[in-house]
Amino acid sequence: MYHYEHPRPAVTIDLAAFMLSAGELRVLLIRRDAEPFAGEWTLPGGFVHSEESLEAACGRVLSAKARLERVYLEQLYTFGAPGRDPRDRVISVAYYAILAADQRYSGPGQWHDAQALPKLGFDHAEILSTALTRLRAKLTYSDIGFEFLPEEFTLGEAQRAWETILGRPLDKRNFRKSLLEKGRVQATGKKSRGGAHPPAMIYKLGEDQAQLST
Amino acid sequence: MYHYEHPRPAVTIDLAAFMLSAGELRVLLIRRDAEPFAGEWTLPGGFVHSEESLEAACGRVLSAKARLERVYLEQLYTFGAPGRDPRDRVISVAYYAILAADQRYSGPGQWHDAQALPKLGFDHAEILSTALTRLRAKLTYSDIGFEFLPEEFTLGEAQRAWETILGRPLDKRNFRKSLLEKGRVQATGKKSRGGAHPPAMIYKLGEDQAQLST
DNA sequence: ACCTAGTAGTGTATATAATACACTTCTAAA
DNA sequence: TTTAGAAGTGTATTATATACACTACTAGGT
Incomplete structure (x- = not known):
């Protein structure tokens, strides 16, 4: 050889x-x-x-x-x-x-x-x-999308990120459901400020998922 | 550079x-x-x-x-x-x-x-x-399993191949259903001979799938 | 004070896909 | 004739994915 x-x-x-x-x-x-x-x-x-x-x-x-x-x-x-x-x-x-x-x-x-x-x-x-x-x-099928987001984010920010990457709109309730079920994300308790809309809950990546992005 | x-x-x-x-x-x-x-x-x-x-x-x-x-x-x-x-x-x-x-x-x-x-x-x-x-x-999620088989095979041979690769048994009716639906395999009309069991239909990979193994 | 624009948040019904499960029939070999 | 071994066949349940509409809250402008 x-x-x-x-x-x-x-x-x-x-x-x-x-x-x-x-x-x-x-x-x-x-x-x-x-x-x-x-x-x-x-x-x-x-x-x-x-x-x-x-x-x-x-x-x-x-x-x-x-x-x-x-x-x-x-x-x-x-x-x-x-x-x-x-x-x-x-x-x-x-x-x-x-x-x-x-x-x-x-x-x-x-x-x-x-x-x-x-x-x-x-x-x-x-x-x-x-x-x-x-x-x-x-x-x-993975949590790779969260790599585009800051460590803390609202579900609206996450949905806009996903939609931008995929290039197509997603259903809001189904999107939120998929992130919230099984603890993919967890609420921080904090709320966003500013913007012409109600304050949004701020989330972070779920603990189990944090190192499993692949 | x-x-x-x-x-x-x-x-x-x-x-x-x-x-x-x-x-x-x-x-x-x-x-x-x-x-x-x-x-x-x-x-x-x-x-x-x-x-x-x-x-x-x-x-x-x-x-x-x-x-x-x-x-x-x-x-x-x-x-x-x-x-x-x-x-x-x-x-x-x-x-x-x-x-x-x-x-x-x-x-x-x-x-x-x-x-x-x-x-x-x-x-x-x-x-x-x-x-x-x-x-x-x-x-x-792909047709890669058929690469292990000869061009013509029975569904029993296919199931034994899948089970050997995965190292666990599979349900016979569900396995056959998954291969037969959507034309993943097509019957050749021929039947197997020999063996202490009824002759089995011989199949080949479906035409649409033939080049799409990945 | 009022109006407007923009996003937050929330449930249910339907369709599709995945899983669990048992018996009869046929053939070869003993 | 008996036995062993695989062929072949449906249905019920569960889980998952999809479709769909309204109210509430805030900021900013009038």
Whole structure:
């Protein structure tokens, strides 16, 4: 197995980072300066360094210049087709990340509406499409949606988040029922202030669920 | 991004190949000769060559010396923790494979009962555990189970396959109902011969499902 | 003081899906 | 002829998912 060595492919991570902002599901994109795909948008990514884990590489790419606390990170798929980078054989382990709405991202790149994406370089449109499919699927059978919210939230905020991610309206009573049954969320006792409406109960993620987002 | 180059990790694939045999769910394992983990069992694997896809590398590892027709292959997860191979930084893209019961495998390695595994080298116990979890989950919401069966099968054979994979008995009428409704399987009109029981109708995978196993 | 806009909050009925459960029939082998 | 073993077949119950409409409260503007 180690008797002789083939040329090694490069290994990178690519990151589909999602965030809710201004009622849109947004994705972080980087504009490329150099060929190939100069002028097009790509997902942020980078080489995996010799002694860092794949997750550490994601963290480095995402928060080199940022100060991020709550970031959900999950491996998505590994893209390794020969020719996906025209320069060299590059195998990319794709991850997707979710930044909570109360985070401030100050690194490079721009946040784009996931519903209206520009043309993407490399195979990043495929990566992003895979990430969106996974994200929407997990929204219904896991607690991943809470990663988009601050630690405390009202049920109305949660419903607007879910609707933005799925891109379709949800029934209010059924949505509330699904969060309230089985202790997925628990009331904090506090009530929201402000807004042209009655104060809303503030909830947090249920204790049993807190570490089980996947 | 390409201004200077870090040392490149090696990229391998590791393969959890499953097959039903003698009423057991079996996994292909290779006994290691050399250190590290000499004498222990590992999943078959190998380096990804310069110009081959990840799937092609899996196919090469699995069928170098075998003559295999029906092999289901699906990417599982990428394991890249530093130190998972004590010799070198190795990033392994794990796949799992399913061989249909009527295939003959003649390559290296031994087929082991997945319920009674020996000690595995590297992090292969974790890979295999991930594969088993995924396999069992997909059995209930996809048509992946049919990959274990020959193209034509009776409902009894299918139920025994499902029960072997899940490791628990299933209700006969509910199982048959779930396969027959919505055209998941279609009757061929032929009947089985032999056995101390009435002839059974022979089915094949429904036409709509034939290419949708994932 | 009044009006308006906007969200909070609340139950029930229906449809669909999942589960539990037992007997008769047919064939091969002893 | 007997026995063992699988084939085949319905219904009742439970749980889950979906559809659907009104009142109450607050902020802000008139």
